[in-house]
Amino acid sequence: MPTPPFSSNLQDQLTDPTAWKFSSELGPVFTPRFFCCTDSNAMGITGGKEPVAVIELAANPAFEGETVNYSGTDSYDPDGSITAYAWLFEGHTPASGTASSGTLNYASAGTYTIQLIVTDGTSLDSSPARVELEVKPPLFEGYLATSAGVFYGTGGVTWTGKNSGLSGDDLIVYDVKIDPVTQDNPEANKTVWRCGRGGIQVSRDGGATWTEKNPTSVANTWSDSPPPAISDLTFRQLLFAGSQLYVIATWQEGGGDWRSTLYYTDNAPDVLSDAAATVTWVEVVL
Secondary structure, three states, X not given: OOOOOOOXXXXXHHHOHHHEEEEOOOEEEEOOOOOOOOOHHHHOOOOOOOOEOXXXXXXXXXXXXXXXXXXXXXXXXXXXXXXXXXXXXXXXXXXXXXXXXXXEEOXXXXXXXXXXXXXXXXXXXXXXXXXXXXXXXXXXXEEEEEOOEEEEEEOOOEEEEOOOOOOHHHOOEXXXXXXXOOOOOOHHHOOEEEEEEOEEEXXXXXXXXXXEXXXXXXXXXXXXXXXXXXXXXXXXXXXXXXXEEEEEEEXXXXXXXXXXXXXXXXXXXXXXXXXXXXXXXXXXXX
């Protein structure tokens, strides 16, 4: 008869006459009627096989600040089931966990080791499973112009509205530019220009506050149309050329024709020292 690691209870079941039936062709045939359970740990096996820990991470690699889902649910025990999870998260707060799955979030780029040990129903621990999680700095950092306004984003993960003081749907943003002098500064120190319907604005603090920098008037070279008001203009295509900043103003005159005027300013750097500085715009006569 079987010897340990089978339990005495299991041996009694194996020797029970009702566990066997007779076949004229095969002779006595064992009928495993007592295998009632999905977990073989319940069968009294005391010397089972070691469980295996399996780690899944998504996404990997990840960006700074991006949510990473971790899971150990694919871990398994060859002769039973997993009853406990023990995680270690290098460089993370919290640094450990006991759930079968969860989320991580790393603020700093680097390579971090994620470790998992699982335990089965007979208190056997797996060998540690380890996976390297690569966290990358943002691939993108900058401004996005949409019909809803201006947004700032990093890594393509989170976009933050930069439209304080605007009138919502009244603003259509066609272009946004970071001043070349400050484009490498942190967001809060960047000087950002934007243009759209009804105005040109500039921000010295990365888009937190905006100041109007419109031309005071628009010359009219067509006798069939009165001069447009600034509120009638749509400003497009901001372009830096050295210390000069160019912008195109377009409007639709009374006869239905579209007109445009090209402006530039030599004193765009004034906004770097004074958010309220007046910018003088000069019409370019083509």
